Amino acid sequence: MGGNTPCASCKLLRRRCAKECIFAPYFPPEDPHKFAIVHKVFGASNVSKMLQDLPVHQRADAVSSLVYEANARMRDPVYGCVGAISYLQHQVSQLQMQLAVAQAEILCFQMQQQDSSSPSMAQKEVDEKSFLLQNGFGGNFVPHVLNNMNLCPSGNNVVFPQEQPLKRESLWT
Amino acid sequence: MSSSNSVEGSYSKRCAACKHLRRRCAEDCVLAPYFPATHPERFECVHKIFGAGNVARMLKTLPVQERAQAADSLSAEAYWRVRDPVYGSTGIVIQTNQEISATQCELAKIRAQISMYEARRATEQQLPPPPPPQVVMLNLVD
Numbered sequence: 026m027g028g029n030t031p032c033a034s035c036k037l038l039r040r041r042c043a044k045e046c047i048f049a050p051y052f053p054p055e056d057p058h059k060f061a062i063v064h065k066v067f068g069a070s071n072v073s074k075m076l077q078d079l080p081v082h083q084r085a086d087a088v089s090s091l092v093y094e095a096n097a098r099m100r101d102p103v104y105g106c107v108g109a110i111s112y113l114q115h116q117v118s119q120l121q122m123q124l125a126v127a128q129a130e131i132l133c134f135q136m137q138q139q140d141s142s143s144p145s146m147a148q149k150e151v152d153e154k155s156f157l158l159q160n161g162f163g164g165n166f167v168p169h170v171l172n173n174m175n176l177c178p179s180g181n182n183v184v185f186p187q188e189q190p191l192k193r194e195s196l197w198t
Numbered sequence: 199m200s201s202s203n204s205v206e207g208s209y210s211k212r213c214a215a216c217k218h219l220r221r222r223c224a225e226d227c228v229l230a231p232y233f234p235a236t237h238p239e240r241f242e243c244v245h246k247i248f249g250a251g252n253v254a255r256m257l258k259t260l261p262v263q264e265r266a267q268a269a270d271s272l273s274a275e276a277y278w279r280v281r282d283p284v285y286g287s288t289g290i291v292i293q294t295n296q297e298i299s300a301t302q303c304e305l306a307k308i309r310a311q312i313s314m315y316e317a318r319r320a321t322e323q324q325l326p327p328p329p330p331p332q333v334v335m336l337n338l339v340d
Contacts, residue, residue: 110287
C-alpha cells in the first residue's frame with residue numbers, strides 16, 4: 026500500500042488517485058478550495074483535457090491562470106476576468122491622457138526656452154543698453170567727456186527712453 | 199398549412215448550443231438567446247472551455263437582464279483561452295498591468311522634467327536684474 030493521500034481533485038470527485046493523476050501535481054490535498062472553484066467554473070473533465078493538451082512544463086502556469094480566472098468568475102459572476110481587464114484598460118487610458126498633457130507641458134517649456142535664449146535678441150538688448158548709457162541715460166557711468174556733448178534729456182534723445190520699452194516689447198512679441 | 203417556420207422550437211430553429219449538442223432546442227432553452235445558430239464558433243469556444251452544462255448553470259443563477267453580459271464575457275474568456283491555452287485572459291491582465299507600469303514610469307519621468315523646468319524658471323524670475331554692461335569708458339582727455 027502506498028498510502029498516498031489522494032489529491033484534492035480525486036478527493037472531491039471521490040475516486041482513486043492514480044499514480045499518473047494529471048491533477049495531483051497541481052491540486053494538493055492541503056488546498057481543496059483551489060480545485061473546488063476550478064471544477065465549479067470549468068469542470069474537471071475540461072481542465073483535464075486542457076492540461077493534457079499542454080507540455081508538462083507549462084501546466085503549472087496554466088493551472089495558476091485557471092485558478093485566477095475561476096476566482097474572478099466567482100467574485101463577479103457576470104463579468105469575471107473581463108471585468109478586471111476593463112478596469113485595467115480604463116486605468117491605461119487615464120494614464121495615457123495624463124501623459125499626453127504632461128508631454129504638451131514639456132513642449133511649452135521647451136518652446137519658451139528657445140524663445141528666451143535666442144542670441145540675436147540678447148545681443149540687441151545689450152546694444153540698446155550700451156547706447157542708453159553712452160547717451161547719459163541710466164547708471165553713473167557717464168563719462169565726463171560726454172557732459173560736454175550737447176545732449177539733453179529733454180532734447181532729441183528723449184524719444185529713446187520712451188521708445189526703447191516699445192521696441193523691447195516688439196522684440197519680444 | 200401553416201408554415202413550419204411559425205412553429206417555435208422547431209428542428210430548423212435550434213440555437214448553436216442545441217445544434218452542436220444534437221438535441222431538441224426547447225422553447226425555454228437558456229442558451230438560445232445568447233448563442234444563435236448564426237455564430238456556431240462562439241458556442242464551440244465556450245463549450246470547449248467551460249462546458250455547456252456549466253454555462254447553462256451559470257446563466258440560470260443570474261437575473262435575466264444580466265445574462266447577455268455574462269454570456270459575452272464567458273465567450274471572450276473562452277476565446278482568449280483557446281488562443282492562449284496557458285494563460286488565457288490572465289495573459290491580457292498581465293500585459294495590461296505591464297502597460298500600466300511602463301506608462302506610470304514614463305509619466306513620472308516627464309513630471310520630473312516639468313519640475314526641473316519650473317524650478318529653473320522660478321530661479322530665473324527671482325534673480326535681480328542683470329547689472330548694466332560695463333561700457334567702454336572713453337577716456338578722452340580734453
